[in-house]
Amino acid sequence: MTDLSTSAVRLDPTGLVLDGREEALLCASLFYFRLPRETWEARLAAVRATGYRAVDVYLPWNFHETAPGVWDFAGRRDVGAFLDLAHEAGLAVVARPGPYICSEWDGGALPAWLGLDPDLRVRQAEPRFLEQVRGWFDRAMPLLAERQWGRGGAVVAVQLENELDFFDTADRHAYITALRDMATGHGIEVPLIACAGQGDLVGANGGVEGVAPAFNFYPDDRSPFVEAEVRQYADLVASRGLPLLVTETNRSHATLRRLLVSGAQLIAPYLQGSGYDFGYTPSVGNWGDPGGFMTHDYDFGGYLSPVGEARPETAEARVLTAFARTLGPALAKARTTGAEGVQSVSVTTSSSPSQLVLNGGGTVTGVPNLTEKPGTAWVGGIEVALAPRSTALVVRDLPLAGFGLPGVLEFASADLVSATANGLGFAARAASTVVVDGETAAFDAPEAGKPLRRTVGRVEVVVLHPEDVTDADGAQGVIHGPAGEAAELTAAYRRALPTRTGRTEAHELPPVSEAVGVHRGRTHYAAALDGVEELLIEGAADIVDLALDGESLPTRVVYGAAVTVATAGRTRFDATVETWGHCNFDDARLPGLALGSLRGLGKVWAVAAREDVHALWTVDGGSQWAGDPAPVRSLGGWSSTRIGRPATYRRALPVDGTSHYAFHIGELALPVEVVVDGEARIVSPIDPWVHLEPGQGRDVAVTAPHWPGSGSGPVELLRLEAVRGWQVEAQNDAAIIALAGQDAEGLAVELPLELAPGEEAWLDVPVPDGGLSLRFEGEQVRLSAFANGELLGRVWLDDPHRPRFTGGDPGRLWMPAGWNSGTVRVLARGTAGGVQPRLSRVTAAPAPE
Template sequence: MNMETKSGVPLQLSASSLRIGGQAEIILCASLFYFRIPRALWRERMEQVKAFGYNAIDVYFPWNYHERAEGSWDFTGERDAEAFLQQAAEAGLWVVARPGPYICSEWDGGGLPAYLYAKPEMTIRSADPAYMAAVKKWYERIIPLLAKYELNRGGTVLCVQIENELDFYDCPDPAAYIAALRDLAIEGGIESPLIACAGQGGLYEASGLVDGVVPTCNFYPNDRDPAFEAKAASYERRLAEMDVPLMVTETNRSHFLLRRLLSCGAKLVGPYLQVSGTNFGFTNGTNNWGDPLAFMTSDYDFHGMISPEGHVRKEAYEGRLMRRVIRNYGNALAEAATAPADGIASIDGGKPAGGSLLERQLELVGGGHLLFLANVGETAETVALRLRQQGEAVIPQATRLQSIPSRCAILPVDVPLETWGAEGTLRYATAELSDVFRAAGRTVMVFHAELGQEGEISLALGQAATLLEARNMNANGVQAQTHAQEQAQDQAEAGEILLTFRAEAGRQAACTLELADGQTLVVIGLERQDALLLHGIEEDGSLAFEQEQAYDLEPHELNIGWSAQVLQPTESMSEASPTALVEAEFLEEHGIYRGFAWYKANSGAPADADVQGLLILQGSDAISLYADTAFIGTCTPGGGSRFLPSGGVGGNCELTARVEIWGHTNFDDARLPGLRLDSMKGLRGITAVSGIQRLTSNWRVLRVGSRIADPALLGAACDDSDWAFVSFGGWLSPDHPAFEYYRRRFTASGKADSFTLQFKGIQSLAHVYVNGVSAGHVNPFDPYLDITAHVQPGEETLVAVFLERVLGLPAGEVTLYEGSAARNWQLSACGEEELLAHAQRHEADAAPSELPIALAAGGTAWLYGSLPEEARDIPGGWRVEAEGSGMKLTVLLNGTIVGRLWTAGGAARPVFSGGDQRSFYLPGAWMREPGNGLAILLEAVEAGETSQLERLIFTPVGLPAERNSGEG
């Protein structure tokens, strides 16, 4: 493959460097997503990123954020991607642009428009012509925009990523697909390097290894994985063979891990989501972070440097410190080659009992090395290093070196002081060098060590040095004052200086040396926390510090005027006339891609039928089911089926299913139908169950040794009279895995027209055949199977199951649900705009209310809150926590959905992931004058229980915490 970078392009890549305009750089790249941050705050977030050490941002461009329906494009207002790129250029931040077409990002559908899923002839994320024709329409809009802001055209776009972690997806031909995307990007004007990231290490599967596309790596290890350096370094070597550097386009957010990546030669380090945000509107995704299904929260926060509302967290200071260390070594580090640390040093006495590691080093250009001492353990430990290049000398010589958990100290060895314009060598330091300042004959070097620990710095100056002053620092191991100062002076004559200090909070240690050439060298030692808050070095060599940003996190009382309007829960919120359907169909097939929908149908059961429950077929995401006005329950089947008991419901009733598309899955997982990337939402039917047959007993069983099913053993012609009789899955087999055929007959109800099997509790894999014909597969996550197409009512039916079991795991209890399929379907829906219109229509009828507010099971209501004028006095806005039980909330601020929550507790609630499950953010930028209002749709979703919203707790955003100015 040809990885040669185009000549004349500002970004040039080689095995050992990443150059921008000819200058070697280390890129620290923070995710910053315009679609999760109010436009008024884009620049503020950019400045925060810059202030804390990052020189680049990566940004996805979600296709479905801009093409809201097929052929309907929007790049205005909050969706103005060009304005975002312009602001990034003005802020001086390089941009790694990621236009997909698929982006993942825990976003609705991973950015793919849901209308694609309703095209059965299309194969997504492949070179399929139908899919590529749709992608072309997206690329024709987004690619020229990115090209306009490339570095060589006055913008700051460094490179463009096509696709995203394709190696997680079963793409039939990665090379053909990536090549097709590459060609579209080039046709659209992209001249910068194109990249493709591997999510689980499959460079070919992610990039096709096609010419003109650079593979990059995404790493999400346990930050304390002791073997991580070996993995990262192996990819660095593989990429170096292609003459490109290791670029880590996604990884975890701790700078402990980022330092370890730096040791492995990474030239671009991109921790994912250092700047958090919010999934406004109906943009949340669903994915496999649960059991396996998970709903993504509106709050999108992996605890990076900047919170969703813009609060600076402690980790941000680690980012700034890391950048200062990188900047100190400049080009020498930016072009450094990674190598095993044992080439120059090792931990004396072998690997310690704790978690200390010395795995990698960087060989600095111009001489010298950086050692990376990491501690992946739980406790601090004292270590010593043996330096091979210094005659097997063991350091430190006069102090102790402590290795601290979750720290990766960057320690210099044999670094020429010429790096900073001085003579001599920094032989070694057990304290980290964080800052160097040089001006007017003075060089100031600032080192730091952990609180209470010692730092040791060895200098070979190559010239005589006069000790002018020492404060809280020992020179040559002797306190530098009075008579002791004379002793230190003698040793300084040869220019061999050993400095030691103890790191104490708020105390500077310093040593000032006058060199024979007239230059002054000042060495300062700080405690690490003080170093994190070091803002800079002044012209006179003094240090300027800042206070850590702290915020008022105490709730504030707001005098909110509440009112409520109880709704008819079975009524659609859409003003449009419903669409008549022959049968239930998925929502995307009717142009419904987000929001709520209402299915209405006749149960199909005779009036005198004893309906024992309702069975939802192929349903997702959140479905609340009613029979006439009776609430049956809420469920989240994940695209599978679900039986809801409903004793007392008569036949011939009207069924209503209120369905919310929480979000299309952003990740492909075969365990649940709703987790397939092209899965659709809604439901495919409801059965009024009038008969339940327990079929677990009396199956014929045959043990075999082959994984390949034999058709001769599946049909009616097979004589199974000599097979043993057992309960389903009950044969005790010595085989692991065990392959078994189970056969059983039942007589189908003559009054039913819908038949579904459930294998409750199955922990095996089952292929089900009905009357000799394959009816489908069953697994532990999707234990229902609709066999209606293979059953004749009133006739005997043969069920044969080819079962694969491991280590005797259960095969489950077998149940047959028989009943009547619902009919005479109608469908209506509403998105965000229609939901707002519904709220506005009912507000005039709302009655004064107050919290707590309770709703009977299945009830719905609008809760309106008129925010007082003082709410606008907090420029940052508010973080609001909801307390309650069994209640689902959709929260609108001034007409925009700012949060969707499901209060804790109850059997109906799914797993939530991705951020804070209890709260939502009211952006101050979206407050207006006069009058700010909340409209909250309340849904009581727990069957048999009253749901309650206890209270909403308002905490201001961005207010500084009061500091104690007195001594303490």
Template sequence: MMTALSLSAGRLGLDGTPSILLCSSVFPFRIPSDQWAHRLRRVRESGYRMVDLYVHWGFHEEVEGSIDLTSPERDLRRFLDLAAAEGLLVMARPGPYICSETDGGGLPWWLHGRGIAVRTMDPDYLEAVGRWYDAVMPVLAAAQTTRGGPVALVQIENELDFFDCPDPAAYQAWLAERTRGAGIEVPIIACAGQGDLHGASGDVEGVVPTVNLYPSDESTSFDAEARHYAEELSSRDLPLLVTETNRMHRTLRREILAGARLVAPYLQTSGFNHLLLPSAGNWGDPGNLMTHDYDFGGYIGPDGRRRPEYDEAVRLTRTLEAWGERLAAAAPVPLEQAGVQGIDAGGALALPGGGHVIGPAEVHGRDAEVRILPAAGTGHEAHALSARVPAGTCPFWALDVPLAPWGAQGTIRMATAELVAVHRGADGALALRFEGPADARVLLETPEGTLDLAGHGEAESGTVRVALAPVPEGVADPEPARRTPALEVAALPEPTAAAGTAVAGEAFRAVPSTEELGLRDGRLRADLRLPAGTRELLLRGAADVIRLIAGGEDRGVHVPHGAPVSLLPASGALDTSGAPDAADASGAADASDEVSGEVSIIAETWGRANFDDARRPALALGAGRGIGTAHAVVDAQDVTDTWRVRRLPDRRAGGADQAQEPLRPLGGWSSPRLGEDAVYVRELPLPAQGHALLRLHGLSRPVHVSIDGGPERRLAPGDPVLELGAAEDAGTTEDAGTTEDAGTPAGIGRGSGTSGGAAGAVEVAIRAPHVPDGFVRRAELLTALAPGVRGVRLLPREELTALIGAERERTSAAFPLTVPAGGALQVRLRSDRAPGAGVQLDLEGTDVQVTVVAGGRAVSRHVLGAPAVAGGDAGRSWIPASYLPSADPVVDLLVEPLDAGGGIFGGASWSDALS
């Protein structure tokens, strides 16, 4: 399917013809391989001409050094061949980083927890990337359009401007050179996630910058923003390529009107995380978990069902095809410049040869009246014509458009319906077909006279015929009815206690990360012995779903993403602010009140961070998973007061040289100069045994801390604990020597140890902006010992899946089900699906986690109630038809409580999935 794609100022050419491409994301790692052809066919039938293909490095290299591009679910060449068979072009995006709300952003799981600076020039990282590129790029090169295949664009990296890359030019140049060296001849692109073209592409020669645009669909300033990027890129002799954006076609129309030549709505074809993990965190709330249901409401649902937005795609692509290269070569202008008044969103395109396509966008949810000023000489110049823009639409109307490029005389003076077809009749007459509502109008002038068609019908003037028809009904698939399945229930103990592999006993001084133990996906259970006098257990760096059991009592589940988790004697597992409520309210806990001597911590990997979020340590790209570092706190001192104010937030120069340093509470200096930095200094003792930690209760904003004049480290509200060190290594601890630019949080997977020797001290300096109410409630100096490790047990996902699906004695039951603390339920559902259909399972509950297994395969996991989730429907599980055996198809669920008091599994309902 030889198709040459060329780029120039404001133009995208296909075999030399100016073109506009609509591109739907289709991700084979989220769709069973037996359905790839179906999804690609649906995309082609919508009128889209390109697919956006992420190639997920971590999915193809699950075992380090072994890259699989040929097994059935990973057969990249087959997917490309299927796209070519449908006549679809491909925008291939092999990373190395892809984001996509997936495990590690596409970086392999084994790359995490090693302290490697990912997405930089780190030699260890580049060595791994080079191996990936050497495998994947030749497959893409063989399928390029220059060699008869579908691959028309290749993207390196993804939204690098969101990441703090120290040298984007060097990094992108390295990737581009490796890409070209592997035989890639088509344009190489690099997308900007927040408009920083240099930060995304490094302005490397031969790397085309593109833009990802995610506006509010109701924005009235978005049109000007999009035109800004079109103008900037045109000045670089390039078109505006929008490589990711929203799904709503009203917004896509506005981007085309702003000059975009490629528009690629992200996740227009939805999917599901059957074969890989979703990410942990992203999208504003650092405490969330991404759902296994990967669906942002695109025009094709996860099971292949066409939604109403699919009909909007068909209507837009028919209009684009009718206008053809005239629209693709047009220049964007504001609506007012094109003669449209009375609406605050939308745009227009000035057509070559004269006239405009105008696109008034109604974004407020109510019909709008606009005034349109046709050109002089129409008899209407004395007054504006009026037209109605239906609520929620952005129609493409014609204004003063000459018919000459279509080989006829005359002008479409105004059409408030969409042009959907242009052709020559058997008699040589020009036939124009429009579609629109009943109050639409087409005003046409020809040498033979004026044609004014108001409402649906047909008319002709000389050799021009016009038809104005209603918008046809769509093809969206109806949603099936839900049914309630029969269920059987069996009680189970906590799974990690009953199964799994013991990997160590006393051999570990501290518990390694799951990556260090070779656990890609599953659960780790660490049984700890706390030293005498422990008044609090403090976890730092724990991720993702953490369950605490103290003295045999379930203390509930937390999702800290590496932020501190505190366990006190009586109040159980507390929040992840690092400041336990009981101690914060009354000072240090009573020394006679101790935590139970034996504690178990269960860490389940939900997914690794896909986005660098400095608010939580484990949301750093490359951060590992597991229980993190456990501290047995044996003493706590209030150190809020008597800090020396070394630099005052006022107008005096040379504040650092002041002879006298006032003593104030931490953050307690008053000044009218809001936002100016102050520096607070205090000498803090180190213990004779164990480690010292500084905890800032109620930290409200990031501050910068240095120890003994060393490098500053950023301390964030989500992680307000800093390890100061022990007497023997004062000033040289991991935390003290780590700059804020470090990619892996200090302390994750490392033990605090126990050290003796003479007590020492460190000088702690905290730099923070002055705010009237202070930035911290209380400062606390903790003395912590390392707990003993009694044992570590691993339960890989495959073993948990087998445990869930095992045969056992069950009894009939009905919803709702009470799930007791410290236990679990196996719930078996029997499917009454239609022949050949899959199943959509909708789950309801409060404070429960549900793991779904079908046909011996792990399907999905769900948290219902707290904690927060994002990305799709938290309670929806799609079970493809191929996952269900034809004889006696059943679905097994493991239902576990999230709260220390248990949970409620409220219900499950079936509906037939399309596939």
């Protein structure tokens, strides 16, 4: 592999070596775009106080290019200022500018308007996409180049792309080569890396010279197989002369210890520094059934909460970083193997524990306790107490001369957190044993604030409670929870403000939201219905509120799947479609979950006719049974003992050659392949529709695994006519925030407040001073809360039609102290299909910052 080093940063088998300092690095994710600017310095200091020496930082393209050609790097978008603060805090930065970042962020940071070009193919070595990427890199890369380590900056590595092995990139080598050349062309000299999301090294970096592979591991913390898997990857990269860089993994330090002892030299748990998605920035993802909405509260249980609370895991962070810092180069240069001498573990543990053979002598053996109860193990003939959900790092046969101490540390079941000429420091939650030069000392589990001291051999030994371990600067962290009790807020003012401008434009067909400038926000559609009995809507996403003659229907969240709406006797159709977020992953099961998919109402068709086409299908079982002449059966109606073998059903559909049609296979149990005039598609139980363009459908073949009874559902052909003549109001995020900032007369009201389905109202709710966690209670109401010229976030109260929310607390909205003017403005909308819409109460709890 080509050299990946600069004079100040070296990437070699010992890891990322900064200014010649060889040390296993722990790295916390911390994202400027999820934090108010006034909190950046404090959050960086909080990370530094845990002993982590690095942070990884995504740069979201669409956070800075807010509309085509409109760039913003000011205020809380000033990434350069954030990187400078990281440098001042003494933290190294792994910068991750994408262009795709995932991160459960709107579209994975790919701008929404890219999907408007039908010839542009995202994440491909395709000229249109690469030209767009070049525009982004032309702005992002110089900011990073100016701030590289060794040039007075914090950036020690730059990651290209993100988990590309999950995506079907046609020519990975060409794509990553193009990104590499753009980066180096802007003067990036620190190592370039590319992370694999599922272990496919070449799938992530394309096998490109000069781009080192890294890996993301998300194991079950209770899995006994973590060590064996990690050692395989450590051996794989070691054979290439490279270190094992784990660029994402779980937050628990019990698991991080398992990775460390298995050979990882960079460990970057995602997400230790939690954050919050202000504005219309969360994504739609595939963490639901199948789709889900990411919450504004962006929290996976890391040691810093979204609102700045330091959680108990911060103590474990200080212990592990102190352990790595104490062993320093000996640990960084260590060789990982399967452990020897681990016996009689009384609790569930690793199937193959790991051991590090330290450079210069000594070993570290990892012994996990994967249960919630205390346990014991015998290591090298000495009993080791195992705290619940922990990993003991047992040091054996460590020469002490390098620390200015006499003798050998023959055994320590407590964590070694300091070693100086004054003695050895350890940390433990359970009883421990220390052996120096043949003298054994047993220590009880220490209490916080009450260290245990003893001379062992000729060495002074102190054993601390983990909460008493200091950071590299000698400071002790503070662990705290919420700052106070929640206050109930019942007073509000209903403002006489419009929720829309009412200015519309005429369109022949309903445009996608992005085509009318709604990259984030909502789009309103209206059309007249003349004798239409039923509608078919294809491609609507994300939050679809429909009304017929002013009567609201239950909200639809279908991720682009086709839906029918009965409209008999109705004369007007209205729809408000809100973009929760563009998909951050790529999921082919539903149209709205595909990366780069567009938002809005989609295509709206009047159903002109329905025809039953479940019969008259010829059956082709290939060589599995006789079929000449082919039997004629209903679709899925062939009976055989050959369960699971594919059978193909074929017929011509009664299409007229000039109309659009929808072919519907009802009650599918499994996905099937539908080939229309030679073009194959996959049709699934969650979207069992195939759209047929005029002239298509003369030859249709359906192939499915044989399963008795699977062909019992309806099979229909719908003839379609486009609904034309639309009035459309585009209401992007800037327009909504502008309305939220207007003044108007107010009527004092008391909560609870009832709304009619489809009714919208502006409310001002007085709130206490300071940073707050806001919660709203009620049912059948969607709320958007605003302060300081920003959307704080959106909450959807109890509604049988709402989707699954994932990623954090769906009920918490954060108002930073610097944004609190004493009032939060709320846009509330009642929804249909359940009980009477009601906002029952609001609570506000102090949030430390």
